[in-house]
Amino acid sequence: MENDLRPLLSVEDLTIEIAGANVVDGVSFTVAPGKVMALVGESGCGKSLTSYAMLGLLPPAARRSGGRIRLDDLDLTTLSPRDLRKARGKDISIIFQEPSASLDPLTTVGAQIAAAYRTHTKVSRTEAYAKARQMLADVGIPDPDRRLHQYPFELSGGMCQRIMISIALICNPRVLVADEPTTALDVTIQAQILDLMKKLVAERGTSIVIITHDMGVVADIADDVAVMYAGRIAEIAPVQALFHKPQHPYTALLLASVPKLTDAPKADLATIEGRVPTPDEFGAGCRFADRCPLASEKCRAEQPPLFDCGGGHRSACWHIDRMPEISEVAA
Amino acid sequence: MEDLRNVLELKDVSVHFGGRSGLFGNSGAVVKAVNGVDLEVRKAETVALVGESGCGKSTLSNTIVGLQAPNSGSVKISGEEVVGADRRKLNDIRRKVQMIFQDPALSLDPRSTIGATIGEPLLVRGIARGKALEKRVADLLTQVGLRPEHADRYPHQFSGGQRQRVVIARALALEPDLLICDEPVSALDVSVRAQILNLLVALQKRMGVSYLFVSHDLSVVRHICDRVVVMYLGRFVEIADRDSFFANPKHPYTRALMSAVPEADPIAQRSKQRFILQGELPSPANIPSGCAFHTRCPLATEICSKVRPELTRRDDGAVVACHHA
Numbered sequence: 001m002e003n004d005l006r007p008l009l010s011v012e013d014l015t016i017e018i019a020g021a022n023v024v025d026g027v028s029f030t031v032a033p034g035k036v037m038a039l040v041g042e043s044g045c046g047k048s049l050t051s052y053a054m055l056g057l058l059p060p061a062a063r064r065s066g067g068r069i070r071l072d073d074l075d076l077t078t079l080s081p082r083d084l085r086k087a088r089g090k091d092i093s094i095i096f097q098e099p100s101a102s103l104d105p106l107t108t109v110g111a112q113i114a115a116a117y118r119t120h121t122k123v124s125r126t127e128a129y130a131k132a133r134q135m136l137a138d139v140g141i142p143d144p145d146r147r148l149h150q151y152p153f154e155l156s157g158g159m160c161q162r163i164m165i166s167i168a169l170i171c172n173p174r175v176l177v178a179d180e181p182t183t184a185l186d187v188t189i190q191a192q193i194l195d196l197m198k199k200l201v202a203e204r205g206t207s208i209v210i211i212t213h214d215m216g217v218v219a220d221i222a223d224d225v226a227v228m229y230a231g232r233i234a235e236i237a238p239v240q241a242l243f244h245k246p247q248h249p250y251t252a253l254l255l256a257s258v259p260k261l262t263d264a265p266k267a268d269l270a271t272i273e274g275r276v277p278t279p280d281e282f283g284a285g286c287r288f289a290d291r292c293p294l295a296s297e298k299c300r301a302e303q304p305p306l307f308d309c310g311g312g313h314r315s316a317c318w319h320i321d322r323m324p325e326i327s328e329v330a331a
Numbered sequence: 332m333e334d335l336r337n338v339l340e341l342k343d344v345s346v347h348f349g350g351r352s353g354l355f356g357n358s359g360a361v362v363k364a365v366n367g368v369d370l371e372v373r374k375a376e377t378v379a380l381v382g383e384s385g386c387g388k389s390t391l392s393n394t395i396v397g398l399q400a401p402n403s404g405s406v407k408i409s410g411e412e413v414v415g416a417d418r419r420k421l422n423d424i425r426r427k428v429q430m431i432f433q434d435p436a437l438s439l440d441p442r443s444t445i446g447a448t449i450g451e452p453l454l455v456r457g458i459a460r461g462k463a464l465e466k467r468v469a470d471l472l473t474q475v476g477l478r479p480e481h482a483d484r485y486p487h488q489f490s491g492g493q494r495q496r497v498v499i500a501r502a503l504a505l506e507p508d509l510l511i512c513d514e515p516v517s518a519l520d521v522s523v524r525a526q527i528l529n530l531l532v533a534l535q536k537r538m539g540v541s542y543l544f545v546s547h548d549l550s551v552v553r554h555i556c557d558r559v560v561v562m563y564l565g566r567f568v569e570i571a572d573r574d575s576f577f578a579n580p581k582h583p584y585t586r587a588l589m590s591a592v593p594e595a596d597p598i599a600q601r602s603k604q605r606f607i608l609q610g611e612l613p614s615p616a617n618i619p620s621g622c623a624f625h626t627r628c629p630l631a632t633e634i635c636s637k638v639r640p641e642l643t644r645r646d647d648g649a650v651v652a653c654h655h656a
Contacts, residue, residue: 042523043520186384188591191608215521216592217593218597222597243595244598257524259554265556268529269528269529271529276520
């Protein structure tokens with residue numbers, strides 16, 4: 001995985017605290033240039049906080065209490081607010097779930113794209129607009145000359161997401177963070193946006209960190225996947241290994257709960273009983289223990305480290321050897 | 332005469348908006364949200380209604396529950412005509428059809444206990460009160476997998492999945508014949524989604540309720556539905572039984588929808604034949620001539636922009652509106 005290429009982005013032992021609870025707890029992963037890393041998990045697992053921390057965009061209540069985030073030689077966690085602003089958009093960019101909520105409703109989309117370019121490059125307004133026009137064409141917006149002068153309300157959701165991608169990529173950042181970029185879109189438009197992101201990775205060599213809860217999106221676009229549960233990484237692996245030989249009970253059950261082609265209609269789906277613990281319920285052991293069919297005394301008492309399963313596949317479970325039992329539960 | 336096995340019968344239903352001069356001048360364009368649709372839902376059957384946002388599926392659901400009057404056509408719930416019914420009659424019919432929505436947090440009153448929320452329809456209709464009401468609420472809570480003692484709690488004390496169970500319990504309180512489920516699991520996490528789908532299937536087996544399941548998630552549709560209806564710009568373009576629908580989708584739009592849904596299997600997903608639609612859904616205020624889909628259709632020829640294809644029955648029983656499929 002990362003052996004052949006020096007990682008471009010590395011998150012090391014990231015810990016984020018809200019009101020004394022570690023809602024992100026010792027998260028580490030790396031992303032190689034031109035690769036797509038997916039952070040997957042259910043609501044409240046810390047995947048979005050992890051991504052916001054990369055851009056220094058944590059909400060006021062949250063505090064990074066440990067760890068580093070490095071982009072090449074740049075330590076994003078020690079930058080001054082001024083340097084961080086310089087890095088955002090130029091080195092690392094982000095797009096969000098709801099594109100219409102991220103755009104300024106009172107400014108034309110052309111002006112918003114041009115502004116992003118002029119923040120980081122000394123060029124005239126005319127040059128910036130020319131660049132913006134080119135960018136609109138690159139992200140597949142028909143009739144860019146007309147679109148430049150339109151306002152967000154005149155565009156559809158899919159169109160607005162293309163505008164967000166234009167703003168995020170106009171300065172050619174090395175990393176794009178995409179927080180549920182297609183969740184608010186129709187499936188047909190989702191397919192278009194995912195294809196666009198794949199094309200940009202191929203053409204520009206941009207690395208992507210995509211945050212999603214949709215296993216289908218992961219299967220489509222990711223090279224590597226980190227499955228998060230209650231603030232920790234449960235399992236991290238190359239995409240095919242994760243789907244075909246999951247090594248953590250949570251991943252296996254999550255995959256089994258998605259309806260599949262081979263299921264009999266209306267047959268019972270595998271479920272994960274119970275719910276995700278809230279931060280004040282985090283115990284000393286594995287945070288999945290209360291819902292896990294394999295859980296033992298040890299799981300409740302002691303936090304499992306990420307064990308190496310070979311081939312870049314790692315799993316935080318004390319009972320990896322008992323994984324075949326899960327397939328019986330899930331079947 | 333009337334087929335009582337059909338809990339829902341739509342005949343040539345159309346719903347149009349706008350087209351009159353309003354406060355801010357002439358609003359001009361007529362939005363044809365639903366255009367001459369026919370549909371039957373049988374007892375204990377689950378029919379999926381599939382399509383992109385703006386295709387008219389929510390307008391149609393609202394019309395069925397009586398929140399939106401159709402411009403023309405007939406809507407029958409368990410054999411009773413909704414269109415033109417007087418208030419008393421309408422009130423009577425409405426208890427036979429209930430609706431649940433995508434986001435359970437927005438469907439519950441944060442200041443009512445869930446016991447009061449679930450009991451309200453029974454109280455309002457004078458069906459039960461006092462001890463009998465308490466007992467019925469406890470029974471409903473058990474049916475949806477919650478506990479009777481939950482009745483005194485408030486919505487914020489529950490997780491998203493539990494709230495959706497509460498919403499389902501309330502919808503079932505009046506023992507409806509038809510439950511319209513508008514994206515009932517798309518706001519839920521994957522592991523919880525499976526719990527709610529299992530619950531809906533179990534309730535159907537137990538109570539014989541029919542579902543009209545509005546969704547864009549075809550893997551969920553494949554799991555839960557007996558028949559599938561695909562809607563595009565206010566019209567049905569394909570209606571088929573689940574098996575023939577998934578084994579042999581016919582309308583090019585259906586095929587595009589299926590290929591757009593990413594499969595949770597990297598090998599299958601990356602090797603499958605892609606058929607990605609270009610462009611976006613045209614505005615329902617300005618529906619293309621002929622077949623409304625011809626502007627995005629890879630099979631479109633001259634006839635498609637001129638003549639609207641009628642729904643016709645095919646060998647395997649599927650009904651499709653396409654000149655070339």
